[in-house]
Amino acid sequence: MDICILGLKGGIGKTTTAIHLAAYMQQFGDTLLIDADKNASALRWADRGNLPFKVCNVEGSVKHIRKAKHIVADTKARPEREDIKAVAKEYDLLIMPSPPRVLDLDALLKTRDILVEYGTNYKALLTITPPPRKRPGGSEKIPSSKEQEARELLEAEEIPVFVSTIYQYTAIEKSPLAGVTVDQYEDSYSTVAWECYQNLGREIYVQ
Numbered sequence: 001m002d003i004c005i006l007g008l009k010g011g012i013g014k015t016t017t018a019i020h021l022a023a024y025m026q027q028f029g030d031t032l033l034i035d036a037d038k039n040a041s042a043l044r045w046a047d048r049g050n051l052p053f054k055v056c057n058v059e060g061s062v063k064h065i066r067k068a069k070h071i072v073a074d075t076k077a078r079p080e081r082e083d084i085k086a087v088a089k090e091y092d093l094l095i096m097p098s099p100p101r102v103l104d105l106d107a108l109l110k111t112r113d114i115l116v117e118y119g120t121n122y123k124a125l126l127t128i129t130p131p132p133r134k135r136p137g138g139s140e141k142i143p144s145s146k147e148q149e150a151r152e153l154l155e156a157e158e159i160p161v162f163v164s165t166i167y168q169y170t171a172i173e174k175s176p177l178a179g180v181t182v183d184q185y186e187d188s189y190s191t192v193a194w195e196c197y198q199n200l201g202r203e204i205y206v207q
Contacts, residue, residue: 001025002071003204004091006084006122008107010077013097013127013166015041016176018074019051020194021095023181024201026053029069034061037076041176049179081114088120093204097166099128100150112159124159125200126150127166164199167192 003025005018019042022033031053035042046055054064065071075087088094094115098108108124115122129150132141143151147165154161166172171187178185183194 001093001204002073002091003093003095004073004075004087006075006079006087006094006096006111007098008078008111009104012099012104012107014077015045015074016172017095017097017125017127017166017197017200018042018072019045019176020181020197021201021204022053022055022070022072023051023183024197025070025072028205030054030067031070031072032056032061032064032068034058034071034073037074039077042074045176045179047179048177051179051181084111084114085118088115088118092121094120094122095125095162096122097125097127098150100126100144100146105150105153108159109157112157122160124154124161125164125166126161128168129165131167131169162200162203164196164203166196166200169193 003021005014007014015037018033022031025031033042033053033055035055036058042055043057056064073087073091075083096108096111098104126147129147130144132143134141151161169189171182171185171190171193175182175185182190
């Protein structure tokens with residue numbers, strides 16, 4: 001499966017999503033992550049440690065693509081319309097990550113407006129989202145008001161969205177500095193943070 005992570009602005013968890021989704025998919029076959037972002041964030045992440053999959057830039061991807069069963073592309077933060085058109089035609093699924101913030105969701109809506117012109121398969125993913133909290137005096141965890149409001153907006157806009165949410169854990173923020181995925185980072189929340197990406201991976205595989 002070929003997947004592209006796409007967004008019209010930076011700071012939305014795009015590279016982090018690409019890295020962890022590639023790590024999940026690597027379990028089912030050789031996975032190649034193509035770093036098409038001029039900031040080369042994925043490549044720097046890989047250089048710091050030992051990721052379980054191959055990471056390369058666009059120019060270096062040619063010799064690796066044929067060997068890969070799965071491809072994950074991390075696009076640049078502010079792609080032009082022609083860039084979006086190109087990936088819309090090439091990839092099986094486009095994932096649009098977005099924190100549940102107004103400006104980020106507005107950028108997501110603008111991305112959707114471009115994608116619908118090409119009839120591509122796309123889906124929104126909520127990232128950098130406050131984790132669920134227990135009700136006062138209860139044991140059940142409920143989504144934050146920010147997550148609920150974001151999902152209501154996406155539903156109203158008829159944008160397909162993953163059930164899975166990538167929650168805001170410190171372990172996710174710090175794992176790039178160690179050059180590892182969050183499941184390999186030593187933190188008390190590493191396991192629950194990795195579960196976010198496992199849930200996302202499972203959703204993709206049952207589409």
